[in-house]
Amino acid sequence: MTPDSPASIRPAELAGLDLLASAVVLVDSGGHIVYVNAAAENLLESSLKALARQQLAALFAMPQELEHIVAQAREHKFSDVRQELALERAGREALHVHIIASAMDRPDGAVLIELREIVQQMKQDREERLLDQSQVNKELIRNLAHEIKNPLGGIRGAAQLLEMELPPLHLTQLREYTQVIIKEADRLQTLVDRLLAPHRRPHIVGDVNIHEVLERVRSLILAEFPLGLTIRRDYDASLPEFRGDKEQLIQAVLNIAHNAAHALAARIEQGDAEIVFRTRVARQMTLAKVRYQLALDLHIIDNGPGIPSQIRDRIFYPLVSGRDGGSGLGLTLAQTFVQQHMGVIECESRPGLTDFRILLPLP
Template sequence: MSLGTNIARAGGKASYAGLDLLASGVILLDVGGHIVYANAAAENLLESSLKALSRQKLSALFSNPEELAHIIAQAREHKYSDLRQDLTLERVGKDPLQVHTIVAALDEDELVLIELRENVQQLKLDREERILDQSQVNKELIRNLAHEIKNPLGGLRGAAQLLEMELPPRHLAELREYTQVIIKEADRLQTLVDRLLAPHRRPHIVGDVNIHEVCERVRSLILAEFPAGLTIRRDYDASIPEFRGDKEQLIQTVLNIAHNAAQALSERIAQGDAELIFRTRIGRQVTLAKVRYNLALDLHIIDNGPGIPSQIRDRIFYPLVSGRDGGSGLGLTLAQTFVQQHMGVIECESRPGLTDFRILLPLP
């Protein structure tokens, strides 16, 4: 039974008081389509207070109110006990609302109740689409930029070597220091460019992959580098089947994420209470890049560190973005590229005390 039906049966305006306790947005409209009530969740969703919303026409809040107006009219005509529809409500100067809408008429007060629930699945699809689009732009940018950098780098290095050969013997030791700076910096930049191009050059070697073998390999590598103060807890679902993939790429993906996490845990490692968790589960009916899969690997890499700084949280998968001094900002970019080559996605949730990287890959 819907919320609208329950309220209609309860009747009386006193019954609206409890609506502020609901997580979904609830709006009541009068006969003229004006807002007479909006609960706290609706205020948050619409980014406006009840005082500002009161007596406004609901249709005035959106630039495409036609579909919503149509189902409201149907509800007033009592064609159905309630009407349900997924809508994208466009707003001027604000992000559109992806909502599941339930509309019901309340006979006693001649009001219409509208319940708005954020469509989490649609938001997830939109977010994945943005990530994929941004990743494609990044790939093209990286490829073009790397090739533009490589050519002059070779010239700079060669010129520095020739210059070093022409230095007068009496000043060789003194001036060689400067030519070596040029050569070493050129080599460092060459290494960076090679890392940028690595995912696009290396062939995709497909074989049978056991995700727990991948996790165990990474676990041993991390513990070898951080032997004290860090606990890596395993929470595996042994029923996860093998799947076809590039094992080395997946090891590199998990290693990049786990290594970043271990470095972020430096203070807790010093205190002796740092923790990483490798958790594997099976996801069912998962949509990845607009394709529905019956089964998916759901791998979480969780740490109890300080969290990702808020100013870079939305950009952590962009190349050369790092939250650590001295970081190259390539680890997560490469991880995202490798996972996308497996038709999967990486998601991240972070707050102080808990950062959760989630890798989703389709399973056979």
């Protein structure tokens, strides 16, 4: 058995690599694949048994580029070598990946190569950016709401006192104006309370069956839109229960589905409006910078006109709404509730299809 053979690598040396989110490949001095972790098997769409002893460079559109990178890393010209290459896939478009090659401290000249799908890396960067923005937004909203709340109480109280002091002769005529002040103050108070609600409400933890949550939302939406709208269920029955706040999750899904139903108004009139609730299990997911082996992958899909392009990047911001009369708080609250469950929420939208995806960690 040669020193470069897969058997010369002790499994204990590589066990930790299976826990990584990035695809990792180990090649010997001849560029042959010695080891791939679970993420690399997914990316290369093949098993270690099938890949072992193959030339890694042969899998790429420009094999000489990868050979050059590996040679530079092996010669320790740089601490690591980075480049973007195209990974060929039979019958499909090439997959662009970011390559990081690092020489291992081994006498056999093995090189460790990390492959990162460029789209996936952009997605993770976007999730981290959205998470940071969300935290800033929540802090701003909380402080702003408190600043508004105190003067509102004074305005309402002053209007009530003024009404009590009105002379009887003008009471009916002027009371209309004081009532406008009081009612508008109450309306703003309700808005402020909705802004503060996610931060005040205790997190009630219990066993949650996501399909019970979806069935509850389905019944509520169909009660409001009984004609012209179909809500199709595409459930994975193997999903386990998890610990969470059932009412918060109902509200989060309801807010998204309710927005979808309103966006489908034209199709509801035509009778071909559809919302799809889809559940799946996702494996090896990074959510809010934490790696989980299993996650709930929930999609809420509608066949509406899509989210207007001018607000597509800001839909989770408070007070941003795509319809007349909307408060702009529904998706903000949905995002807050999902994040309180250590999950993430994202959206893809184009005319004819809007897909809200909720990812939550599973036990």
